[in-house]
Amino acid sequence: MSRRSFLARSAALGAGAYPAMLALNLLPAAPAHAFDLQPGSGQGKHIIILGAGLAGMTAAYELTKLGYRCTILEARTRTGGRCWSIRNGTAAAETTNAAQTAHFDNGLYFNAGPSRIPHHHQLTMHYCKELGVPLEVYNNVNENTYYYAEGKGPLSNKKVRAREVHNDMRGYMSELLAKAVDQHQVNTGLTTEDADKVLEYLRAEGGLDIDKLYKASARRGYLEAPGAGEKAGKLANPHKLVDIISSGLLDPDFYNVAEYSYELQMTMFQAAGGMDQIAKALEKRVAASLQLGAEVTAIQNQPEGVKVIYKDQKGTHELLGDLCICTLPLPVLSNVNHNFSADVSRAIDFVPYIQTGKIGLQFKRRFWEEDEQIFGGITHTNNELTQIFYPSYDYLSKKGILLGYYNFNEKAKKVGDLTYAERQQLALQKGALIHPQYPTEFEQAFSVSWQKQPYSLGGWALYGADDRKTHYRALLKPDKNVYFAGEHTTYLTAWMAGAFESARSVTAAVHSRLSDQHTIYPTTGTN
Amino acid sequence: MSRRSFLARSAALGAGAYPAMLALNLLPAAPAHAFDLQPGSGQGKHIIILGAGLAGMTAAYELTKLGYRCTILEARTRTGGRCWSIRNGTAAAETTNAAQTAHFDNGLYFNAGPSRIPHHHQLTMHYCKELGVPLEVYNNVNENTYYYAEGKGPLSNKKVRAREVHNDMRGYMSELLAKAVDQHQVNTGLTTEDADKVLEYLRAEGGLDIDKLYKASARRGYLEAPGAGEKAGKLANPHKLVDIISSGLLDPDFYNVAEYSYELQMTMFQAAGGMDQIAKALEKRVAASLQLGAEVTAIQNQPEGVKVIYKDQKGTHELLGDLCICTLPLPVLSNVNHNFSADVSRAIDFVPYIQTGKIGLQFKRRFWEEDEQIFGGITHTNNELTQIFYPSYDYLSKKGILLGYYNFNEKAKKVGDLTYAERQQLALQKGALIHPQYPTEFEQAFSVSWQKQPYSLGGWALYGADDRKTHYRALLKPDKNVYFAGEHTTYLTAWMAGAFESARSVTAAVHSRLSDQHTIYPTTGTN
CATH class of the missing domain: 3.50.50.60 (FAD/NAD(P)-binding domain)
Incomplete structure (x- = not known):
């Protein structure tokens, strides 16, 4: 097979063959995903x-x-189907709710459907490039967002920064395993020399001290940040492992949404100005065929x-x-x-089909950035909200729309069965547990329940x-x-x-x- | 103490007191970092x-x-000191090297000094906002970059995606610890019920199967990506733990640079158009005082x-x-x-003072994006290059400048002692081991060795x-x-x-x- 025919065939096959091309060191002279x-x-x-x-x-x-x-x-x-961005003037009805109209400020939007493009979705990237849709980073990973568990544990009903849970867990687990390896309590199947390298790795991975113990670590943030002069920074003690467990922070509510999954690993992108820019660009190319x-x-x-x-x-x-x-x-x-x-x-x-819903909440001030230094990323909670997404565009500007919830399955069914006003009330009430700024800063809302969207009827x-x-x-x-x-x-x-x-x-x-x-x-x- | 005096005092103290303010729920009505x-x-x-x-x-x-x-x-x-972006026409001499001039294309630059702003560096963010310097995300975390170890192990002299090492290690370590906890080989100090929750956490954290074993996982990417129709995606086997160890991928060359550190956790920012935009904005405000x-x-x-x-x-x-x-x-x-x-x-x-250096390499094609789907982030290597930084701006555009090396201490001393031409040669030769596209795509270089920069003399x-x-x-x-x-x-x-x-x-x-x-x-x- 000639190189050219290999490339043509690979392109026709889509993204799947691309790693193979790279493996063969067949770096394409033509655009990777031309469809010839x-x-x-x-x-x-x-x-x-x-x-x-x-x-x-x-x-x-x-x-x-x-x-x-x-x-x-x-x-x-x-056009666009589920590739739909909600902006000022967007009007739509649901199967059991009359039409609502969005009254967001000009320039503000949220993506009711897909909001993220993994860097390895090469055809999506290809069409954005071919159609001239500018992309910007979707900041899916942010260690400064919160875990918020409604419950009875000592860390419940509090906002705990993601970095605290992530680093405390890595620390405790690395410490436990280091102890087991050090004391030959677990059979690693490794030589002593290799086991020592694993111990050094665990020390680095867990942020352990010289004795391989997990204590205070800057990785989980400071009680008082370091600064000029005598301000060396003050560290807090880690959360206790039993507190993390009993507060539910290891429950699937939090750990099923791990950003480790292939599709959610950084780098991620979004279409600048709203994901519907992709649909609009396609629409221009097929306008003559469209009814x-x-x-x-x-x-x-x-x-x-x-x-x-x-x-x-x-x-x-x-x-x-x-x-x-x-x-x-x-x-x-x-x-x-x-x-x-x-x-x-x-x-x-x-x-x-999955039941899933989102609500966009416009606030007159980006308090999550100004007060809490949260720029993009996702707060996770075990209540109906499931997730709060902070916008990955117009950082540091005045107003913003965040996703007040993005939920699935039973929770999405429950919330979807509410009226628009009830959904808004729920989003504001539960959201205010995490962000007490909600009541004073809220301006507008628009919610979408996909199983209730005519012509979609599901996520x-x-x-x-x-x-x-x-x-x-x-x-x-x-x-x-x-x-x-x-x-x-x-x-x-x-x-x-x-x-x-x-x-x-x-x-x-x-x-x-x-x-x-x-x-x-x-x-x-x-x- | 009144709220206002608390806020004024906190502002004067800088960022350090801010978490305390938040803890007290003292959300400022005035800009957080006004210096009154x-x-x-x-x-x-x-x-x-x-x-x-x-x-x-x-x-x-x-x-x-x-x-x-x-x-x-x-x-x-x-102005700007170490806050210095190299662009077309930048000219500078080093203590032991005559002046060189950058011949990059207009619009392309690299930051020779600071290139990243952690979201929690609130004064930096404050001044960017006050001075009107637009920020954009610096994409510091990218699972699609490489680990490249020069050495003798089976994974040496190959590029291994970061996600493969990260997920294989999390998988193996979680499996080992799960086994030890399951078989009571390690004393967790937990109740049986809590230990079971830790086991479930380990399964989620490590991507283990139902038997708590680490096998093939989509988290580490696909041999053949999933797609339409019958293309379910083909997974590769994980790397063997002994291979990861013997190839040096757990060595401090790789694990000392962990993106777990507080300063390098996402979200990170950069000044749009070059970090020197911060210096230039300040310069305008103090022009009358400047000699x-x-x-x-x-x-x-x-x-x-x-x-x-x-x-x-x-x-x-x-x-x-x-x-x-x-x-x-x-x-x-x-x-x-x-x-x-x-x-x-x-x-x-x-x-x-630390010895440290960077080289900016302009390529006529963003092959790291087009051929290898690397958008921002850092490739780590144990050779003199230490790190390759991919640019976090102008994604998907035609040309780009990447940082061919960013090294420290002994490696930076060795490379800094070379001539500009020798540094370029080294960056191209070592870089081509990772990116064979280097020789055909290279256009221009400019290197900075901070210990050799007059009026800095160190990093x-x-x-x-x-x-x-x-x-x-x-x-x-x-x-x-x-x-x-x-x-x-x-x-x-x-x-x-x-x-x-x-x-x-x-x-x-x-x-x-x-x-x-x-x-x-x-x-x-x-x-």
């Missing part, structure tokens, strides 16, 4: 794309490049092609296409008439291991002339990368089927 | 300030507000006031002042005539515990009419915060002495 399919004889054929989220618009964008005629039907009067306010009511495979019935302000319409790409979230698709196979139908009806697909073998697989093949795409057709559920990867995958499949060009990737050519 | 000294009868008195670094300029800025007449003598033809190109040769305490002798292009001059604030780095001051006390004189001559003061009791204390009191300031008069050596804190401290001391206002902080007043 060659136009074929399918040009002019009509592809109906359902949903103008990132997956649908990306598929339309790529297929249009290849000469296909695309129509995107989007039920909402906006907003067009709600699909039926999808019918025909002997040749596909028929889609949709309604808009003018009435009900039929649209005929050669092929269809359906990116509708499964709970939405479940309410659409179709003649799909039993396997596909079951997948549509039975794959569960993202939640596959169990069994579902991946059954329902998931059913959606990977086309049902006759209908292809499925969207985050739910990937192993990157919940991420924008899932939309992009699925769009590429479905584009390649559609093109391969409609084009007479049997060899998509030329294997000849100069290198 | 009241003008006194000292107005118009003449303060001679030696050095136009951040400490000297900040002292002049604050004293001028109080009505003093300041003269800043600065030997260099620029550049004025090299001090003698400082003489007089029965009344102080006499400073300096030379400039026009010749030698005498300047008389009521008081003097000397911010010259000690190795520089050591070459100036003075009539200080024996204690002060010894401190000036004997406090060691920062390196006090041992004993020095803090003797030499350090000698510099905290004025020597008759001469006060000392700069990072070397603080417990924040090496940080810009040291300059700011010392400037405030010396301003308060000078003002207290010259003003007839015995109570600086009014204890009456409305709250």
